[in-house]
Amino acid sequence: MISVISDVKNILLVGVGGQGIVLAADVLSQVLVSAEYDVKMSEIHGMSQRGGSVNTMVRFGSKVFSPLIDKAKAEYILAFEQLEALRWSDYLKPGGVFIMNTQKIEPLPVLLGKARYPQNIDELIRGKGINLLAVDADSLAEEAGSKKAANIVLLGCLAALMPIDRGVWYAAIERRVPPKTVDINKRAFDIGYDLTSKPAFIV
C-alpha cells in the first residue's frame, strides 16, 4: 500500500464582511490555478455578509480533497482585522506565516459597551510563538489611491512570500477588479509586495 504524502498548502483569510476578503481570495485562487495547482476554496455567504465574522479557506497542491483547513494546519494566515486575527490564530501551523492588518472593527457587543475589544492583540499573538507581520494596510492602500484597496495590499504581502511570478498576480488582479481600479490595485499590490520582499521580512 503506497502512503500518499500530501503536498497541500493552506491559506486562511479572515476578517469582517465587507472588507473585500472574497475578492482577495478569488484573485489568490486564480493565481494558484494559473500556476497549475489543484485548488479548493471554501467560503460562507449569507448571514456573515451583515458585518459578521468571515473566513475563506484556500488550499492548493497536486491533489486537494477537503475544502476546509484543520486547526493548526494553515501555512499562511492573512487577517484583515485584529480581533479576527486573534480569533483564528490557532489555525496557524507552527512556523507558519501570519500577516495581520492593524485595522480594528468593533463588533456589536463592543459598540454597545458590553464587551471590551482586546488590547495589544499583536503581543497576544506573538506570545503564542507566532512570527507576526503587522501591516497598516489601510494607510498603505490610501497611499496607493484608495483605502478600499487594503485587501490587495495584504495580498501583495502574501504574494512576495510565495514562489509565483509577480506577473501572474498582476494578470489575476486585472481580470478580477473593476477596470477603473486596476491601476490603484496594482499600486496597492506593489506596496504590499515590496514590504514583505525586504530581507527583514523573509521568514
Added chain:
Amino acid sequence: MKVLLSGNEAIAHGAYVAGVTMATGYPGTPSTEILETIVKYDEIEAAWAPNEKVALEVAIGASLAGSRALVTMKHVGLNVAADPLFTLAYTGVNGGLVIVSADDPGMHSSQNEQDNRNYAKAAKIPMLEPSDSQDAVLLIDEAFNISEIFDTPVILRTTTRVNHSKSLVEVDVERVRKEETYEKNPQKYVMIPAHAKSRREVVENRLNALSEFAEQFRGNRVEWGNRHIGFITSGVSYQYVKEAFPDASVLKLTMTYPLPRKLITDFIEQVEQAIVVEELDPFIEEQIKIWGLSVSGKRFIPAIGELNPDIIRGSLADKEDDALEESEALDIELPGRPPMLCPGCPHRGVLYTLNKLKLVVTGDIGCYTLGVLPPLEAMDTCICMGASIGNATGFQKATGRKDVVAVLGDSTFVHSGITPLIDAVYNRGFTTVIILDNRTTAMTGRQDHPGTGKTLKGYDGPPLDLEMIVRATGIQSVKVIDPYDLKVVKEAIKEETAKDEPSVIIFRRACLLVERPNTKPFMVTGACNGCKACVKLGCPAISWKEKRAQIDPEICSGCEVCVQVCKKDAVVEYAKVDRGAGI
C-alpha cells in the same frame, strides 16, 4: 479548459450543458447563486418564483411540455414544495426534471438543519450527491438522463460546503439539444385515485429498477486502500474521509437513494471494519443495518452539525490520542461578532419602536430577524417563511391580547404571507401585520420578486400592489409609512394595535444596498449626555466610548433615526459642524 467554479456555478454550467431550458426557484442560502449564474444563458428561461411550491409546479409544466427543467431551493424550501413533489413522483416526467435541494448542515444561514435525503426516500425518487464542483457538473447531466430514462423527478442534494466551495471543473462541453414533444396522457398525469392506484405500482417497480441501476452507476465506486477500515461515504464527507484517512478503502456513493445493496455488501465483506461517514442523519447507515450487515457510523460520527477531517479523525481516534490534538486556549474571552443590520437599515426604527412599546412580536425569515439580538430584542418567534401572521393570530386568539404584531418582509409576504392574512380576516382575528417593505429579498443578496415587478431576466413588469392585495383580503385599515419617521411609526403601531379588527401597516423604504439616497453623514457633539438612547438602536456606525456616543462618519448613511431619539440635539450633520472650534 479547467476553471475554478463554486458548486453553484458548476450546477448552473452543468444544467446549461444538459440542455435545460427552464430554471426556476426561490432564493435561499446556500442555493441562490445557481439561478443567478444560470440567468446569463440566453437559451434558458430563468425565473424567481414567488415560492418553492410555485417554482416546482412551473417546472412540472415545462417538463410535461417536453423541456428539461431545473428547480433550485434551500432545504427548508423543499418543505414548501413537498406537496407537488410527492405526486410528481407518481406522474413521472416528460422532459427531465431535477430538483436541487441545498442543505445547510451547521445552520450557517438556516433555522434548522433537516436532512433532505429523507425526502428522496419518502417520495421514492432517486437522489444524487456531488462531493465537489466537478462532480456537480457530471451529476447534473446524469440526473437528467436518469430522470428521462426512469421517468422520474431526481433530487440533486448538495450541502453548503459543496455549494459555496470552489474547485476545478472541466468546462469544454457542448450543450445537449433535445426535441420537445407533448402527448396527452391523463392516466399518467391526472392523479385521480383510479389513475394514482396504477401509478403507485409504477413507482414501486421504478424503485426496483433504480436499485439495479445503482449497482452499475459509475458514480458509485470503490477506491481500494488499506482494508483494516472501509469507509462508506458520500457528498463532501467523501473529501473529508480522503483527507483524514488517505490510505483507507473508500466506497464513494454519489447515488444515495436507492442504495446499491450488492456493491455495499461486497465492500463490507472485504474490509475488517466498515464505517459510514455521513453528515446529519444515519441515512445510509440505517439502510445498511436493515439489510443485516455489520456496519457502524453514528456510534462514532456526530449527527449534529457539519463534519470536517479533524472531527472524523477525532471521532475514530483512541482516547489517548485525543489529548495531543488539544491546542492551547487563550485565557481571555473574545467578543463575538454577530451579524448586524446595516447602518441606515430601514428596519431599525420599526424594530426599535416595537421594543419600546413592549409588544409581543411574531417574527419571520429575513434580515429583520436580526432584530432578535441585543440591543433591539424585538422578536418573540421565528419559525418559517410566512409563519409570523398565523403565529400572531393564534397567540391573540389564545390570550385575547391586542399587543401582538406580526412582522415580515415584502418578499416573505409574497412567498407565503397572503394565505395567513386571509385567515386572520376570515376567522375574525384582530392582529396587526407589519410588512417591512424594503423592495427586495435582502438577506439572500437582493433578489427581485413580484413586489418589485422586475424579473430575474431583467424585464420590468407591473409591481405587485401590496396595498391592493391586502385590501382584497378584507382588511379595512392599510397604512403606508416611511420607517425613517419614528414619531409616525410609533403612532401608527399604537393606533392599529388598539383596534378590534385586523390591520396592516406597510413600512416602505428601499434597502440601502439597492437604492442609496444621497445623504450626508452625522456626528455627535459635546451636547451628548451619555444617555445611550442612540446606542440602543444597534447601529454599526454608533459606538459607546468613554461614556459618550460616537458616530463613525465613514459608515453613517445619514438616515437620521438616531437624530430623532436624541433628547439633547447632540446628533448633527457632520459637514455643518465647525470641528476646529472644539465641540
